[in-house]
Amino acid sequence: MFDEYTMSELTSILAMQGFAGLILFSVLVLMALGLAIIFGQMGVINMAHGEFMILGAYVTYLTAKLFETYLPSLFDGYFFVAMGLAFLASFALGVLVEWCMIRFLFKRPLDTLLATWGLSLILQQLYRTIFGAREVGVTLPDWMMGSYPLSETIEVPINGIFVMVLTLFISLCVYLLMFRSRWGKQVRAVVLNRPMAGAVGINTEKIDRYTFGIGCGVAGVAGSAFTMIGSTGPTSGQLYIVDTFLVVVFGGAQSLLGTIASAFTISQSQSTLEFFLSGSMAKVITLLLVVGILMLRPQGLFALKIRH
Amino acid sequence: MSIKANDFVLEVEGLTVSFDGFKAVNDLSFYVNEGEIRVIIGPNGAGKTTVLDLICGRTQATTGSIKFRGKELTRMKEHEIVHTGVGRKFQNPSIYDDLTVFENLEISYPRGRSVFGALAFKRDKEVIREVEATAETIFLKDDLDKQAGLLSHGQKQWLEIGMLLIQKPDLLMLDEPVAGMSVAERKKTADLLNRITEGRSVLVVEHDMQFVEDIAHRVTVMHQGKVLSEGSMTRVKNDPKVIEVYLGH
Amino acid sequence: MQERAKALFMPRQDLIGFAVLALILIVILPLILDVFRLNLVGKYLTYSFVALGLVLCWGYGGILSLGQGLFFGLGGYCMAMFLKLEASDPVSTKIQSTPGIPDFMDWNQITAIPWWWQPFNSLTLSLIAVVLVPTLFAFIISVAMFKRRVGGVYFAIITQALAAILTILIIGQQGYTGGVNGITDLRTLLGWDIRSDNAKLVLYFVNCILLFGCLLIAQFIRKNKLGRILVAMRDREERVRFSGYDVANFKIFVFCLAAAISSVGGAMFTLQVGFMSPSFVGIVPSIEMVIFCAVGGRLSILGAVYGSLLVNWAKTSFSESFPELWLFAMGALFIGVVMAFPNGLASLFLRYIEPYLPAWYHGKAKPVQPAEVVEKAPLTSTDTQPETATSKSTEKQSDETVPVNSLEGGVYVD
């Protein structure tokens, strides 16, 4: 099927397709990181994850409006402010949700799933009531639009690069937070042995609350970033939820590295398949592949071997 | 090894299991005689529970073999191992809290173990008789209709032992059967064990030395996944290697 | 002791419960509702098949499936395929470029009925397919999952993904499946117009009879050793395994049974509503069906029926008056049920109504049969997990605490 193309076309396509895969990879990682923190560290299934992302997107939308009206001179930089605000808003909502809901449902992961699904319905309707049923358009500063031509045929989307850099940055932050900070140590202590962690003076309730909050906050940042590539509407969050869960589960719930590896695997297979097959079939085959591998390795790609 | 295979109920040879490179059990071999009560002791992390896990199929061995009455267990599924006659009690009492004592024992009664067997299962006189007899053995005759979750900790331990008994296993494996029991309950349990071991072999993991002395025919001391010493309690107690490990611990 | 030996298939309380439900469904509702509303009730009742399946596999077996819509949908599609073929006779489809095939095939330039549609020319084969196809599907999924010991949350998420896959497939293969529109415009069953009021009435009663059939099967399982093994498995899977049971087989069985029951609901849905669409196969309806079950009480088979009726009735009347508020109400229902009444309406009944019922209800003086403690008070084994907020939140109603569905099976497999 490659006969019709010249060599240089093929190389550039390969390069761009690889890049498309990398963008998809970054998107999946961004989506999944927040969920991986919450699911992996707390065992809580947050079905409202998509809605936390959309909260970030709406915050970005509002910030853009605000800058347009009051600070047009600083509009070029609003996106960074927006991401910060998105994090804070989602974090705050996450902490609130943990406080009035999740903490009562520990050790009942399937119930958290149902309760957070209920939460997602409420949030969707809330967005619809506040922002209207229609999608909102988030205006981006000019420098974030368009592409950067590497060669005559290879062009790199700037927002793609932005998403990749952001993903790298967030992953690094999460890594530092979880594995290099005192707080991260406490979180891991709570995961491994809750009563013991409590006994040595770690405030487990506080750790849970902030873990949940940070997971949601990361989702908010992801949502903010997604205004560059996707839609912002009351129900947009639902588009992401299945993919996100599969990435986390496929990666092995308790391993952040696993999440990243699984995002890589899924994104590359998806974008490769998309090139040869129709979009629908590519999606079906990717999902089947993931389900199939999960059957062979139920613990995911990177689960720790645990001694009974 | 010049000993003939069929002399032993259980033969463990060259057993090794590693978790991500860490060898929890390392080239372990031991043999259990017919009718013997064998106790495995050792400091924390010596691999005692892992040995039980390996025998009953809960953990897959990396290499080595486990033979029960000449049958290789390492490739069998848990329930198949149970069907060959191996019973296992867990460290924490593992019973069905939502069912009554009667139902707990009834489920453990070895009949109707397939899906359709269970569908066709009838609670006939024989079942009731067996359950009641077992309940009597484990001091729970008066609590048959009580929900198991409401039993005391010691009673739960007994109930689990009862659930094993009703399976009529040839090899009984007990993981710390007296942990968390009062002194009186310990005594009662030791009696219980001595009574029920008639006609079967027993493998026990235990920390309580007094209890071990009460019941053990022979003792295997494990350290870092290997056999450190083996023999009668007296012999083991005086083994300098054992003393060093325990004092150093 | 003789009492213990007695067959406990239908204790007095259950018998009364069944009778009351039968009275409501078969006598009262048809008397007070017009055909339109009765048909709506019939539609809701088809969901209760799914909810009933969930009671068995989630409430009893501890297996939460978020893809039950898959089986409901498959059952419905099998029925719809038969009805569509019947509706697509050459006469009524003469304006098509290829008369005699379903309209959506014609729109997609398909000129002959594909081979796998052929069996659906026969009603017998179709009825067999209604139950067999979803069950086979469930069998394949569950063998692959449970033999590999995938469980808990992992199973839930995988079933969700499977539902998503099937939806994409159905929509993508619109030439063969009707795509996103589904299979619509179904008219007759062996020449009998299923759209007439008379037919709706008959179908309603057929639906009720099938529902009671399924309820009796569920009751049999519940009171059978199998039911107790399911409960045991939910609490201590490991222990069951070491009592010599192949746990996977039991899970496979109950999952397939739930699928079969759901598929009957799906087929009845198609008959009563007159079409089938992929919107039932997807994730959202599948999760909604879980909430029907949870509202009724995940341990109560009759609760499944009441739960589906109540939630759907609320949905219809709510969305007639305040469509915008409906999602808030639904969301609150999810959260409320899970947090405050983990065992749903059934627990409210047992707690606040049953004790005050007259003596004839309880039969002998003994108010609670031991064999039924399961329904009343599934205790969380508080000794193994003494801390956590769980105990706090449920202090007031400790007898309603749900069994712990642990992460086990997914993470801690060697």
Added chain:
Amino acid sequence: MRNPSDLRLSNAGSPCQVSGRRLAVKALCALPVSLLLASHMAWAAPATSEVNTTGLAVTDDTVTVGILHSVTGTMAISETGSVQAEKLAIDQINAMGGVLGRKIEYIQEDGASDWPTFAEKSKKLLVNDKTAAVFGCWTSASRKAVLPVFEQYNGMLYYPTFYEGLEQSPNVIYTGQEATQQIIAGIDWVVKEKGAKTFYLLGSDYIWPRTSNKIARKHIEKLGLTVVGEEYYPLGHTQFNSVINKIKLKKPDVIYAIVVGGSNVAFYKQLNAAGIKLTSEKPLLLTISVTEDEILGIGGENIEGAYAAMKYFQSLDNPNNAAFVQAFKDKWGKDIVIGDVTQAAYLGPWLWKAAVEKAGSFDIDKVRAASPGIELTTAPEGYVKIHENHHLWSKTRVGLAQKDGQYKVVFESADLIEPNPFPVGYQ
């Protein structure tokens, strides 16, 4: 009996007579005399027993209709505009005195983006509420779900969306365009004016895009041109980089896009980001699925330079439309935009009113018999007429998307295009 409306023509024709809000006055100014058949003089209303022989919800001074759209769920995004348009039309009709002297009251039901719910609600509107007409549905799937209900209970549905055709029900008036009307004129234009030779067809994966692309492909091939690619993505898909790469590789003259819903936003944003500048028209993008409503979510800067082929744009320059846009904004807010479907939904109540008055009865059968040939000169899109096949004769226009989210009309078909829901040679 004939409605003695002629007597009052001069009366009602003068806007000064109407005491109402500014919006009503404005809208009425645009309505020519020929259509103002009704009056607000109750004594003139014909007796209920004569105009309603089938037990519809008609009283001496009211008539009840249904509005059936999704106000919750994923489709609420699209359907909100239709609900607003239908309510506006009903208000305006009522301000003029209603239909046959009866005020229109409406019962609104929520389809909740769920096809079976549509079926259930439509049944309720027909069987329980006995509505005289229903304005509603958006997606083909919802229409297909309610169709058997309308046919069984003999209701009348006014369906506003442009759709794939292949349907013609006696119980539906299709106020949007069917596929050939929308597609063929657009392709002809792009071939003639832009010299397009190669096309890349792209769509969301369901019946409308697939059928439309089929018609497009046949037509393109008839013209002796080539389709270099055809792709479908699941509804709600958000990653289009792969297909964008394929497009770059195939270098078509025209990307023919029928992406819908949330996917739209992702598609155009990613297209823009990938360096395909639509304004440069290399390749040119022609869509039939993006109205002004969708641009709100996509962002004008992302779609600037794309062409759309449909029958209505908000920027249409005619007095009917000016009044309509003004009235719409007065009622629903100044920032609101109006897309093709919204306008088509607005036509529903007016077409129904005209048919009822022509028939002199609310009876469904009489309204149906009266419908073909009904003309509306006051339509914001210009003159429309109901065809024998229950679709509308309408013009097709091509608009060029502007940065501010509006379309600039660059082409308009000379004549009304005949609706042809079963196009021979395109199946």
